[in-house]
Amino acid sequence: MPFLVRRVLYSLFLLAGVxxxxxxxxxxxxxxxxxxxxLNPRISKETIAGLRSNYGLDLPLPLRYLxxxxxxxxxxxxxxxxxxxxxxxxxxxxxxxxxLLTGTATLFAWLIAIPFGIWSAAKPGKWSDLFAGGTLxxxxxxxxxxLGLLLLLLALRSGYFPVGGATSLNFPQLDxxxxxxxxxxHLFLPCLCLTxxxxxxxxxxxxxxxxxxxxxxxxxxxxxxxIPRRRLLLRHALxxxxxxxxxxxxxxxxxxxxxxxVIEGLFGWPGLGQLFIEAILQRDFYLVVDAAxxxxxxxxxxxxxxxxxxxxxxxxxxxx
Amino acid sequence: xxxACHLRKHxxxxxxxxxxxxxxxxxxxxxxxxxxxxxxxxxxxxxAGKSTLGRCLSxxxxxxxxxxxxxxxxxxxxxxEELLAARRNIQLIFQDSAMAMNHRxxxxxxxxxxxLIQKSMSRTKRRKQALTLMEQVGISSQWAQRSxxxxxxxxxxxxxxxxxxxxxxxxxxxDEALASLDFETQEQIAKLLLDLQASFSLAYxxxxxxxxxxxxxxxxIAVMWKGRxxxxxxxxxxxxxxxxxxxxxxxxxxxxxxxxxxARIPREH
Numbered sequence: 001m002p003f004l005v006r007r008v009l010y011s012l013f014l015l016a017g018v019x020x021x022x023x024x025x026x027x028x029x030x031x032x033x034x035x036x037x038x039l040n041p042r043i044s045k046e047t048i049a050g051l052r053s054n055y056g057l058d059l060p061l062p063l064r065y066l067x068x069x070x071x072x073x074x075x076x077x078x079x080x081x082x083x084x085x086x087x088x089x090x091x092x093x094x095x096x097x098x099x100l101l102t103g104t105a106t107l108f109a110w111l112i113a114i115p116f117g118i119w120s121a122a123k124p125g126k127w128s129d130l131f132a133g134g135t136l137x138x139x140x141x142x143x144x145x146x147l148g149l150l151l152l153l154l155a156l157r158s159g160y161f162p163v164g165g166a167t168s169l170n171f172p173q174l175d176x177x178x179x180x181x182x183x184x185x186h187l188f189l190p191c192l193c194l195t196x197x198x199x200x201x202x203x204x205x206x207x208x209x210x211x212x213x214x215x216x217x218x219x220x221x222x223x224x225x226x227i228p229r230r231r232l233l234l235r236h237a238l239x240x241x242x243x244x245x246x247x248x249x250x251x252x253x254x255x256x257x258x259x260x261x262v263i264e265g266l267f268g269w270p271g272l273g274q275l276f277i278e279a280i281l282q283r284d285f286y287l288v289v290d291a292a293x294x295x296x297x298x299x300x301x302x303x304x305x306x307x308x309x310x311x312x313x314x315x316x317x318x319x320x
Numbered sequence: 321x322x323x324a325c326h327l328r329k330h331x332x333x334x335x336x337x338x339x340x341x342x343x344x345x346x347x348x349x350x351x352x353x354x355x356x357x358x359x360x361x362x363x364x365x366x367x368a369g370k371s372t373l374g375r376c377l378s379x380x381x382x383x384x385x386x387x388x389x390x391x392x393x394x395x396x397x398x399x400x401e402e403l404l405a406a407r408r409n410i411q412l413i414f415q416d417s418a419m420a421m422n423h424r425x426x427x428x429x430x431x432x433x434x435x436l437i438q439k440s441m442s443r444t445k446r447r448k449q450a451l452t453l454m455e456q457v458g459i460s461s462q463w464a465q466r467s468x469x470x471x472x473x474x475x476x477x478x479x480x481x482x483x484x485x486x487x488x489x490x491x492x493x494x495d496e497a498l499a500s501l502d503f504e505t506q507e508q509i510a511k512l513l514l515d516l517q518a519s520f521s522l523a524y525x526x527x528x529x530x531x532x533x534x535x536x537x538x539x540x541i542a543v544m545w546k547g548r549x550x551x552x553x554x555x556x557x558x559x560x561x562x563x564x565x566x567x568x569x570x571x572x573x574x575x576x577x578x579x580x581x582x583a584r585i586p587r588e589h
Contacts, residue, residue, distance in 0.1 A: 221420035224378050225434045225483065226407040236422050315467070 007307055011300045018296045019289070023065050026288050032057065033081040033283045055079060057285075068286065078286025082279075087286045091275070095257060095294060097166055098264065098271035102256045104187060105194035109202055110249070112195075117206025121214060122233055132203060139200040148193045148266040155189055162186050164268030190267040194260055198252065205248055209241040216240075243314060250306025254299035321523060322354040322377065322410065322491050327386035329372055329547075346372040347383060348547035354491055359517070359524040361538035363531055363570055369547040370527045374495045377525065378412040379403075404437060411484035415496035417476045421468040427454065427479055428464035434486045453482040457512060474505035478512065485520065493525045498533055510536055531574040535559070543567045 034052060037043050052058050056067055068078050076086035083090050120132035155161040162168070168182050213219065214237055222236055257272055264273035272291055279287035310317050327350040334341035346369040354360050364370050375381040377388060379395055388395040390406050398406055411434075414420045421430050432450035435441055441449075451461040457478040463471075471479060477497060484492055494513070498506045510533065516522060526537050534541050535555055542552035545566040551558065562568055 217414065217416065217419040218422050220380060221412070221414060221417075222422070222433070224380055224412040226404065226437055226487070227433060228437070231436065239424055240422070 003311055004308060007304055011304055014300055015293070015296060019293050020065065022289050022292045023061065023068070026285060026292075027061055029283070031283050033285065035283070055081065068289070077290045080279075080284055080287050082282050082284050082287075087290050091272070091287065091290045091294060094270060094272045094275040097269065098257055098260060098273065100166075100183075101187065101190055101264070101269055101271060102194060102260050105191045105198060105260075106252050106256065108191070109195045109198040110252075113199055113202035113206050117203050118210055118233055118238065120203075121207045121210035122229070124211065132207065136200045136203055139196055142196075144193060144197045145262055145266065147196055148190075148263055151189045151193055152266070161189050163189075166270050190260070190263050190269050193263050193267075198259070202248065202252070206241075206245060209244045210237060213237045213241040239313075243310060246309050246313070247306050249309075250302040250304075253302030253305060256302070257295040257298045321356045321391060322525070323387075323389045323392075324350055324352050324373070324377065325387045325389065326351060327373070327376060327383045327388070329369075329376060329381070329383045345369075345547045347376065347386075350386070350544075350547070350549055352542055352549060352552070354523050354525050355539075356490060356523050357517070357521045358540070359526055359538040361526040361528060361534035361541045362544055363528060363534045363541055363567075364544035365566065365570065366529060368544040370529075370544055371495055373544070374412065374493045374525065374527050378410050378493050379407065380412070408434075408437070408487040409490045410493065411487065411489040411491070412493045412495065413477075413480050413484050413497045415499050417480035417497075418468065418473070420480060421476070423467060423469050426465045426467055427459070427471070428461075430468055430479060431482045431486060434483060437487070450482075450486065453485055454479070457482045457485075457516075458508075474501055474509060477501065477505075477509055481509075481512070481516070485516070488520070489522070491523045491525060493527070495527045496529070497526075499528065499530070506533070513537065529570070531570050543570070 034048050034057075037048055037051075038045075049058070056064055059067070071078055071086075075088055077088040077091065078086070080087045080090055116132055120129040123129055152163055155163050162185060166183065166186050168186075171179065171182060174182060219232065219237060222232055227236070260269070260271060261273040261276070263269070264271040265277070268274075272294070275287065276291040278284070279291065327347045329345075329347035331344040331346055332341055333344070348369075350369075350373060352360065352362075362370050362373065372381065376383045379388075382396065390409065393402075393406075395403075395406060425433070428447060428450050431453055432446045435446045435449065451464060454461050454464065459471075459475060459478050459482070468476060468479065480497075481492075498509055501509060513524065514537070517524060524537065526534065528534050538555055540552065540554055541558045542549050543558070543562075543564060543566065544550070545564065550564040551562065551567050553561070558567070559571070562571060
């Protein structure tokens with residue numbers, strides 16, 4: 001069976017497993033959405049029982065799972081009790097916000113980390129390397145939360161950057177350019193914070209794998225043949241160092257939906273993270289399941305993409 | 321043409337958590353001259369500093385003191401464009417050429433790559449020259465698209481030679497280039513090297529631990545021991561008048577080398 005087909009099948013299998021497990025675990029968690037109504041003496045037991053059977057909560061778990069699968073097929077992905085609407089549009093709107101934030105941050109972190117990593121690996125012991133090492137240690141040592149709070153303080157004092165939300169109040173009335181500008185200004189601080197968290201990790205990986213490759217004999221041979229430094233680094237060393245980086249890239253794609261939980265809360269970014277926490281606190285069953293499954297889909301998809309990239313780029317992986 | 325004068329190289333090994341240091345004197349006042357079109361073999365036991373000398377001569381490593389001169393000019397004080405020209409003239413071949421090649425490149429790409437330094441040459445011309453060279457070292461140009469991994473050890477060594485020859489160098493530094501090959505392949509490559517020497521008028525600096533190969537390839541032999549050149553001379557002279565104990569030891573390790581050498585005495589130097 002072709003490599004990719006097998007990987008996709010395996011991914012689907014994994015997805016089914018995760019969704020079942022999430023279903024069971026969320027169900028095992030004590031309490032449910034209607035518990036608060038039970039405390040209200042003016043709502044009768046019969047009303048609550050009616051609501052529960054309305055939403056299908058009185059059915060056994062396997063049956064509810066099948067009904068959920070059917071609604072996934074219809075594109076509704078279950079029903080949110082607190083929003084009183086199908087879950088899919090709610091989750092998807094929030095996921096888009098999260099993706100905008102984490103996607104931008106991940107992109108920037110990679111764009112800075114690759115040249116910086118190559119540069120510092122190319123000149124070990126030189127000031128660029130020391131600078132990279134220093135930046136790395138400092139950024140790694142500062143927790144995202146502290147950095148976020150510092151940035152918020154700065155925003156508050158300077159007044160240039162908004163301190164919360166994704167858009168201004170008058171957003172719908174703006175034209176396209178002002179809309180983009182407004183969004184960018186809101187995006188800047190949380191994005192900076194996430195980039196600062198991701199960048200040192202990527203930098204250290206790029207640097208480490210480049211260093212290993214630069215020490216290998218074929219680089220020495222190329223150097224002895226007089227291959228120019230630029231070509232040596234970009235054409236010889238970088239492709240050879242790419243494998244672990246591609247895997248890391250897949251992981252960083254996978255983390256797109258889950259990496260910004262804290263930052264979203266801190267900056268009041270209306271993303272999936274906040275929705276997820278709300279949904280857990282309110283026992284909004286299908287929202288929790290959907291958010292968890294969506295995060296899993298991203299993780300699996302990221303890894304799948306990395307595998308496919310490795311498969312096309314490195315012939316050694318193909319011979320199975 | 322390529323000279324080393326009073327070369328010294330000293331390595332210090334240590335760990336940051338320990339005050340213990342190991343000192344290794346790799347090169348200790350080394351002097352030698354490689355004449356155009358001839359072969360100088362450097363023989364010595366492992367750890368004698370042979371490879372360090374080869375790496376210093378090809379400017380992969382910087383000696384602590386002393387000078388390396390090419391055509392009378394110091395290799396370490398050349399201006400960038402002069403250095404580029406000098407580098408073309410000195411090419412290096414390693415023992416393990418599988419490790420010395422980028423596995424992602426095809427055979428033709430490997431051979432033609434040094435030509436990239438000359439930016440004036442067109443793509444098709446580069447490729448043509450690479451294919452000609454491959455044929456010259458005995459590798460069919462039909463195999464141009466194969467990756468380096470798909471060749472046998474001997475074929476890879478031929479490829480490495482072709483790559484080294486692309487820039488039409490005057491000196492090839494062969495660092496144990498035949499050591500990892502079986503006897504028969506060794507013979508073939510040695511013959512190829514001697515043929516190429518005649519047709520390209522190359523000078524070889526032939527680093528080996530094997531006196532038999534040194535006698536087969538060289539006009540002159542220098543013997544290295546603990547970073548010093550303890551003995552040097554023409555091949556028959558070394559065989560008949562060797563005095564230094566390490567030379568005797570190495571000679572004893574290659575008993576039939578003497579016969580080979582004596583049979584080949586007419587070879588001029």
